Amino acid sequence: MDVVYYLIQNMLPVGISLLLVALGGMFSERSGIINIALEGIMLFGAFFGALFVLFVQKSGMGAQTILLLGMLVAAISGLLYSLLLAFASINMKADQVITGTALNMLIPAVILLFSKMFFGSDGVTTNISFYIRKIPILGDIPILGPLFFQSTYLTVIIGFILLAIAIVLLYKTKFGLRLRACGEHPHAADSVGINVYRMRYAGVSLSGILGGIGGFFYSVGVLDGNISGHTGVAGFGFLALAVMIFGQWKPLRILGAAMFFAFLRTLAYSISLIPFLYNLGIDQNYYKMLPYLATMIVLALSSKHSRAPKAEGIPYDKSQR
């Protein structure tokens, strides 16, 4: 039972980070823009979040307050970075995949350059612990307590709150309906007076905010508040895209998909704790490949009847009917 608790406790921070980034990708694609730059946006948010933590960690603020403020910083920086994608793909009608690739390549180089020149290292190293051993009262609930409210991070709770907000925003508001219309049939949306360009900007911006937060949460929950330009976020932005496709662009399904991948990854990194798997003597690199291989298998099975937004990836041009 302890192993199960351990796996779930370690899975949640990883899964939440994947979930938020995948939700970001969902908003962007639902508005019609393929956001392959999520990896870069995550790294950008994580970098500025960690930089903020580095500057305020000695100011005497509580760790959880710093986490919340760092989250804001990460969200804003993610938003700003995503505007580069929005400008290129909405105003300039550039190829969205190529632009995204450029943004992914840009940010690790910037981080490495500045970190090497100013800190003499590959990234930002902070010295603060966001870890929560046990949340009062909630942590004492049998079974649920150890699973969700012990040995955890604040990020997990925030992540579920953001998920709820995302569901309401997408399905219960006028805005969500309009956003989805722009991803399915922008010309029809335009004909009833929706500003397609503005909705797409909104979709990409939301993905920037969620991507930035997701990146910062990755740094908090997986890397102990540090971030390096060398290893970055280890392909989580790309995994998030796969999670989004596996989740068929729907928030709750994305939650399930994100947790599935997070579980596989946690499993891969805690093989030595599980005697049964450890005794099999399989090279640990196989387990490291597992999340990516599982992604491919899942995509192979689910892509045949994919429900991708119909207009995604196509720049909107008013004059083309």
Add this chain to the structure above:
Amino acid sequence: MQENNSKNKNKLNIKSITKLKGFSSFTSALLAIFLGLAFGFVIMLIANPGNAMAGFRYILVGGLGRLGDVFYFATPILMTGLAVGFAFKMGLFNIGASGQYTMGMFFAMYVAFMWDLPGSSHWMIAILAGMIGGMIMGFIPGIFKALLNVNEVITSIMFNYIGMYFVDMLVQSNGDMYNATLTRTRYIDQGVQIPALGIAGSNVNLGIVLAIIVAIILYITLQKTTFGYELKATGHNKFAAEYAGMQGKRNIILTMVISGGLAGLGGAFAILAPSAIAGSSMTYEPINIIAANGFTGIAVALLGNAHPLGIIFSATFISYIQRGGTLASLVGFKPEIIDIVIAVIIYFSAFAMIMNSAIARVAKRLVGKKNDDEIVEEDIIIEEDVIVDDNDNLTKEAE
């Protein structure tokens, strides 16, 4: 009726672009390079204002003193650039060149270390093995795309990671290849290295010559063969190509296999090359990081407008500023500055073409107001030219 009108408009626009195409792709590449370098300079000013000028001068002219090295390091990115560019022609985005490159490198290393072959056949077969390794890695996204409708971008990204972990694992578990104390692969025997061209002060080797030959073969394939024609047709409009009886699925797989093979060759050229220390070769360090040369290949392909001959020049250029970037560390900068410049170049080259044609259109409209009739005539003439060209192609195919 309205629909007809708008279609006509599109036609005219396309024509005005095709008319300027060669010229405009050249100027848009120049524009992207200029913006990339300017952005790099701004970053340098922010990072270290005092040395920015000196560093920037290194980037611009530093490569001149090391032309041998420029070609030496241009070889692998020329191949990955060709790989990405070839897939572009078909409308596929092969972002997996890194994985294919790494796999090619491993296959070449495997033949170099584990097989015993006579004389110079050894390095030739090692190169071929590299190509096969890349082909296998290219085949996978091709199959996924053609048969299962999985986007090749996602597949090839995933296989970048899978290939990298796989190769790292195989290298680390092989004592003949891997030197655990140095955490690198051992040096490849001199007999298996690609022969150097013997230019003083650099290790530039036969690899660059082979790479250029491959580029020329690709150019001929694209321009003069049925396969090349089908490929480009599918890239322009996949439904029309299908309707005309071209086998889209077969072509997707074939394109990805060839593209992967090209990237694999790049890996073989890189690892089998002699290095700066006499008698040594390049080595591979299995540290779970995806090969950067694959991504640089995207920049190379975009800058060269996916044209095999253009890619020769863009690879040389990128390698040139990379040499300058390493020299810029003499005044306190880090070579990453060039990665920034390259990323910005990709960003702008994604829409530089549109900026360019917009400028051209505005310019044309200004001229057009004065002599409208002439332009209409010109358009008609161009159309005839195109038809003649097509006929030429068809007759050649028939032969």
